[in-house]
Amino acid sequence: NNIEYIFSHYYNMEEIIRFSSSVGKFVGYTEFGVKQANYFNSQASYLAQMRAQKETVCKHNIDVD
Numbered sequence: 153n154n155i156e157y158i159f160s161h162y163y164n165m166e167e168i169i170r171f172s173s174s175v176g177k178f179v180g181y182t183e184f185g186v187k188q189a190n191y192f193n194s195q196a197s198y199l200a201q202m203r204a205q206k207e208t209v210c211k212h213n214i215d216v217d
Contacts, residue, residue, distance in 0.1 A: 155173075155206060155210045155211065155214065156172060156173050156174050156206070156210075157171075157172070157173035157205045157206040157209060157210050158170060158171070158172050158173070159171040159202065159205070161185070161188075163182075163184075166181075166182065167181050167185075168180065168181055168182045168184055168185035168188070169181065169182075169185040169188050169189050169192075171192075171202050173202075173203065173205070173206040173210075176203055177189075177193045177199065178192045178193050178199075178202075
């Protein structure tokens with residue numbers, strides 16, 4: 153199964169930051185988003201939590217649909 157967990161933040165209908173389980177870290181798409189991504193990526197426990205979401209959310213619910 154090819155599953156990807158994506159968590160995005162938008163402001164004024166523009167994506168500013170995204171966490172992707174395939175990348176394994178946050179990526180910023182605006183100046184503010186890059187600053188936020190650098191901060192979130194420096195938080196080891198939060199980054200580990202986000203990386204675990206694929207297992208706890210996606211794979212847990214794959215057979216529901």
